[in-house]
Structures are given as C-alpha cells and as structure tokens.
Amino acid sequence: MTRTVVLAGASGFIGSYFRRRFVEEGWQVRTIGRDAWADAQWNDDGGMTRVLNGAELLVNLAGRTVNCRYNDRNRREILDSRVLTTRSLGVALSNCGEPPRTWINASTGTIYRHAKDRPQSEMSGELGRGFSVSVARAWEDELAAAVVPATRKVPLRIAIVLGGDGGVMGPFRNLARGGLGGHMGPGTQKFSWIHVEDLFRAVLFIHHRPALSGPVNAASPYPVDNRELMTLVRQSLGMPFGLPTPKWLLELGAVMIRTETELVLKSRWVEPRRLLDAGFAFEHPSLAGALNEIVAAKS
Known part of the structure; x- marks a missing residue:
C-alpha cells in the first residue's frame, strides 16, 4: 500500500529536498503552497482538506525567509507566513474524515536563549527573548491550539540546515572564497546545525515513533563555535586563510545586503536530547564530514 505524505511549503531548499527523498523512499507526495503546481493553495480550505484526507503524514515547512532586514513589513510577513499557515492547516485537518496520524510542524532552534554556558535541550532549555523568539513561540502556540484529536502534533525545533543546494552554505562559501572566511564577531558563539539528510531522516524517525510528541530538537549532537x-568551511574549499569580520563591520555589511547580524552572532546551542534518547543515529554528526559531503556533491 502506497504511503502518502503532504508537504506544506514545499518549494524552498528543504521542501524541494524532502519532495525528492520521499519519492525515492516510495511515498506519494501531495503539496500545499502558493505555487501554481501545488495540489492545494493556502486560500482553498476545501482543497487543503481533500489533499490532507487519507494521508499518513503532514510535514509543514511553510515560512518566509528570515534572511532580511527586520522592518515592520518583513516582521509581519515572517510572523504571518508561519502562524496563519499553521492555523489554516489546523482548520483543514479538523474537517478531515481520515486525517494524517502525524503532523510535524517546523519550528526553530532559535526559540532558545543566547547560550554559551550549556546546551539547550527540550526538557531543560530556556526560551529566549526578542523578535525571533516571539515568532517561534507564536508558531508553536498556533500548533498547540489546533483541535485535531486524531493527529499527533510535533513542533520540530530545527537548527541551521546545511545542504548542497541552499541554506546558509552559499554565503559562507562565498565569504571564504573572497578571503573573508575568518570568524565573525567574537567567534565564540555556538553554531548548531543539521545536515538536510539527517533532518529528513529525523522526520521519518519521529513519524514511526508515536511516543515522541511535543517539541523535538533537530540538530547535530556536535555543534561548533x-x-x-569558518575554519572548516575554508578547509572544505581548500582556502588557507580568511580575514575575521568584527561586529561593527558585520553590522555595516548586514545593512548593505539587507539582512540581520543575529543570523551569525546569536549563540545557538541546541541539544537533540529526545532524538538521542529515542535511539536516532545521525548519518552526518560531524561538521567536517557534512561540509566535505556537501562540497563533493556540488563538484
């Protein structure tokens, strides 16, 4: 019997990877999104219910990029693209006669505080403050509010996702190739990450383990600072040196390229405690190995 997964927000870097991998694993893939090729559109409640009905798994990856300046307009779009889509899915699921048994909804490891002192697990982690954290909390609150008693809900707190065809690796590689591949700011801020293949495998792992509910951290067990x-990025590209970028220059550069320094200066130390305790084995646990794989896949 063919298994069916619904991918909501399937047009980005992660969604495109997931579509291909689910097909390779023998799943039928249905999609919800804004693109004309999607099987249902966000503004079509009936269409969304039809797409969801009879599916085994729902994975929601919808959300506007945060790689932008946090002006009022962008803040609203970032929030709405996460909260309103999650709300729409909850309504559509409530109208299903045969809803998916698992709903994995993207969240973010940025929900935790700036941490250099200790890792932040699902049980002992402390939530942070600021715009990005408020978005993450509203996102998870919307998932919790959905009345879908036949569906297990899992907010997946995803660290920075690395892969060959998107994510943050492009800008990091460009900096290294241009000679600016040194550390950013103090260089001591933690960098929690996960290879996109391990993220895909974690989604399947969670789906097949009904005891896993509530927040789950998706991050390699071996973060780096x-x-x-930046040393590993340079090494993977064969670049012998890289100039560091002080905080004041990062602030100036962020304005020029219309992004925020939080993306590289916040210390994210996310511990995947629940995945590890449940027996999940990472294929790419070390950053050096992950970066070498990504570079090899691109060459």
Missing part, C-alpha cells in the same frame, strides 16, 4: 565553523 563560529571560529571552528
């Missing part, structure tokens, strides 16, 4: 990150 920014200094080591």
